[in-house]
Amino acid sequence: MLETNIKAAKKFNIDIELIRKKTNSEKNIRVLGDDLTFIHVREAERTKHVHRLHPYLGKFIPQLVEVFLKKYFKKNDTILDPFSGSGTTLIEANVLGMNSIGIELSPFNVLIQKVKTKKYDLLEVEKEIKDALKRLKAFSRQLTRGERYLFENKIKRFETNSAYLKEWFSDRALQEILFYRSIINDYRNQDILKIILSRSARSARLIPHYDLARPKKPIRERYWCIKHRRFCDPIDEALKFINRYSWDTIRRLREFENLRTSAFIKIIQGDARKVKLPKNIKIDGIFTSPPYVGVIDYHEQHRYAYELFDFPRQDELEIGPARKGQNGHAKQAYVDGISEVFRNVSRYLKDGALIFIVANDKFNLYPEIGRRCNFKLIDIFHRPVLMRTERDSNKYFESIFYFKKSS
Numbered sequence: 564m565l566e567t568n569i570k571a572a573k574k575f576n577i578d579i580e581l582i583r584k585k586t587n588s589e590k591n592i593r594v595l596g597d598d599l600t601f602i603h604v605r606e607a608e609r610t611k612h613v614h615r616l617h618p619y620l621g622k623f624i625p626q627l628v629e630v631f632l633k634k635y636f637k638k639n640d641t642i643l644d645p646f647s648g649s650g651t652t653l654i655e656a657n658v659l660g661m662n663s664i665g666i667e668l669s670p671f672n673v674l675i676q677k678v679k680t681k682k683y684d685l686l687e688v689e690k691e692i693k694d695a696l697k698r699l700k701a702f703s704r705q706l707t708r709g710e711r712y713l714f715e716n717k718i719k720r721f722e723t724n725s726a727y728l729k730e731w732f733s734d735r736a737l738q739e740i741l742f743y744r745s746i747i748n749d750y751r752n753q754d755i756l757k758i759i760l761s762r763s764a765r766s767a768r769l770i771p772h773y774d775l776a777r778p779k780k781p782i783r784e785r786y787w788c789i790k791h792r793r794f795c796d797p798i799d800e801a802l803k804f805i806n807r808y809s810w811d812t813i814r815r816l817r818e819f820e821n822l823r824t825s826a827f828i829k830i831i832q833g834d835a836r837k838v839k840l841p842k843n844i845k846i847d848g849i850f851t852s853p854p855y856v857g858v859i860d861y862h863e864q865h866r867y868a869y870e871l872f873d874f875p876r877q878d879e880l881e882i883g884p885a886r887k888g889q890n891g892h893a894k895q896a897y898v899d900g901i902s903e904v905f906r907n908v909s910r911y912l913k914d915g916a917l918i919f920i921v922a923n924d925k926f927n928l929y930p931e932i933g934r935r936c937n938f939k940l941i942d943i944f945h946r947p948v949l950m951r952t953e954r955d956s957n958k959y960f961e962s963i964f965y966f967k968k969s970s
């Protein structure tokens with residue numbers, strides 16, 4: 564392993580021997596110049612600039628994408644990610660001067676990608692974000708004055724038909740969220756404001772501080788917080804999050820603006836089994852992490868956003884959703900679905916195109932998927948995934964399958 568990572572592993576009490584046994588880090592260093600553990604990479608770097616504009620369960624660490632793109636592709640190449648999720652591949656490709664195309668089923672994930680990658684008039688963006696925030700603050704002050712004040716001044720309370728929103732937010736947080744949503748139409752950069760609101764709504768749910776990713780039920784009473792090791796009160800407002808994420812968004816968009824290149828980024832919403840790309844497009848390679856079988860429900864993880872903005876859901880087209888489990892039937896459907904995606908996009912790949920698929924393939928499905936798609940397996944790299952966020956200190960290992968399109 565790299566010295567810097569060994570040092571960091573000691574600091575974080577990470578078991579190096581297990582990593583050595585399961586990953587062949589010496590080979591990773593020899594071939595890729597990196598052991599792929601990224602232990603020394605600080606949280607701020609893992610979530611640098613627009614990568615943290617909105618949380619997303621199941622995204623990969625940008626440094627992993629960077630290592631592979633730099634090693635196997637060059638400037639002006641075109642990279643496809645048929646499961647582009649929150650857009651990590653697209654962003655990293657662009658920074659390296661590579662064109663990129665993303666296909667993604669979930670409309671909300673597509674919104675995240677679009678907001679991250681679009682080119683903006685940043686002065687206008689800043690002005691609008693600040694203006695919306697100022698109006699929200701004024702509204703929030705009125706809420707603080709109480710019911711009587713609202714009644715006497717004929718200030719209307721916001722209503723919603725969504726049982727989910729009523730269940731998962733305190734009354735005050737919901738009023739602030741609905742107010743902010745009501746003013747979004749007044750601005751030109753509506754998508755950015757939606758992302759700020761959605762990110763804030765995610766944080767303002769009635770959830771314990773330690774369980775942002777997969778909360779089970781709303782918490783309305785004081786509770787023992789595993790993260791802070793003290794009793795914490797349920798979240799009672801959205802303003803503080805909207806305030807924090809407003810400034811954070813401005814800063815992150817600016818940071819990416821300074822790094823972005825003129826390489827194109829094309830985003831297509833749809834089912835990757837069926838999507839058609841422009842006929843004349845020629846793709847040099849794929850870097851992607853598909854959904855895995857029975858692990859995550861990708862629409863459901865952003866339920867708050869779907870409830871807030873009424874995006875059309877297409878859950879039934881998700882490949883390998885958690886709700887379908889991991890039994891034999893689910894695995895078969897998964898192999899069929901993923902193979903169909905790669906066969907569909909394969910016709911746009913140049914002969915000899917390189918295909919990198921990142922997966923925690925504990926059922927060993929990818930060699931078969933590769934065969935079905937006429938991809939030749941060149942190599943497999945292994946790496947640990949060390950989750951140091953929230954309560955989840957689990958580690959698991961994932962593989963990067965390296966295929967080549969056979970001619």
Ligand SMILES: C[S@@+](CC[C@H](N)C(=O)[O-])C[C@H]1O[C@@H](n2cnc3c(N)ncnc32)[C@H](O)[C@@H]1O
Pocket residue numbers: 619621622623645646647648649650651652666667668669672833834835836851852853854855861862880881882
């Ligand atoms: C593991 S995630 C990709 C995460 C991405 N690498 C990132 O860093 O954000 C897999 C993605 O595949 C999407 N997906 C699932 N079924 C799909 C389908 N039939 N067509 C296109 N995308 C699909 C999911 O919505 C999810 O966003």
